[in-house]
Amino acid sequence: MTGFVVRRIGFYTFVAVVLAFFALPLLWLVTAPFTDTPTYEVKVPDFTPANFQAIVEHPYALGSLVNSIILAVGTAALVVLFASLAAYALSRVRLPGRDALLYALLLLSSIITGTAAMVPLFQLAVTVGLIDSQLGLILILTGGLLPAAIFMLKDFMDSTPKSYEESARVFGASPLQIVGHIVVPLVRPGLATIAVWALANVWGNFLMPYLLLSDVEKQPAAVIMYTLYTEGGQPNLRLLSTFGLLYSIPVVLMYLFVSKKYGFRFHGGIKR
Known part of the structure; x- marks a missing residue:
């Protein structure tokens, strides 16, 4: 029983890591346009419209x-x-x-x-x-x-x-x-x-x-x-x-x- 629980925890941990690996670029794509000075890091956006104004x-x-x-x-x-x-x-x-x-x-x-x-x-x-x-x-x-x-x-x-x-x-x-x-x-x-x-x-x-x-x-x-x-x-x-x-x-x-x-x-x- 303990081995089964350990395997399930390991499986879900692996799935979570894989999902995070693929989700980070998408998260960056959603947050970076609203950041005043975006970098390669994912961070809380400033919700500035300046980048969209620059595109316009x-x-x-x-x-x-x-x-x-x-x-x-x-x-x-x-x-x-x-x-x-x-x-x-x-x-x-x-x-x-x-x-x-x-x-x-x-x-x-x-x-x-x-x-x-x-x-x-x-x-x-x-x-x-x-x-x-x-x-x-x-x-x-x-x-x-x-x-x-x-x-x-x-x-x-x-x-x-x-x-x-x-x-x-x-x-x-x-x-x-x-x-x-x-x-x-x-x-x-x-x-x-x-x-x-x-x-x-x-x-x-x-x-x-x-x-x-x-x-x-x-x-x-x-x-x-x-x-x-x-x-x-x-x-x-x-x-x-x-x-x-x-x-x-x-x-x-x-x-x-x-x-x-x-x-x-x-x-x-x-x-x-």
């Missing part, structure tokens, strides 16, 4: 957050649209080598990452005139995310009953009407999953915006955050901590919205 006065900080939202939402919308249409077609149409094509797309998208393909992508963007264009960056990011999105969404499409579609087809519904009114309500959790996944990938993407957007007014927050360091690599903790907190808020709100809306329960919209 920064010429590019708030605008970069808007740019990040534009890039993330635009890319997620295109990924969801194209991936849903492609996944539905691949799920319903029997094509020779369909499964091999899907696995090849997934494999190539995993091997040829943005870092490995940045030179040809940069040359392509120069050739078609998409340098320093947010629309061009959205298209390139969409192309990079589509293979994996199609692969993931196809499983949701395969699980939808075909009888609903056949009934709609009997009443004269077109393929697009079937997708919009029958398939989409059934796979809404899957679409939400793809949208959140695309948003998270674009929100934290640094390399492609850094390469393709030379105009600082068009650059997202992930790139502007890099400018909050001095030439010697020393961070401006006042600006960096405050900007980091603002940078994290949209992701947290997105998580809370999706968790409340779907609860991460991957089932369709029609009871079977």
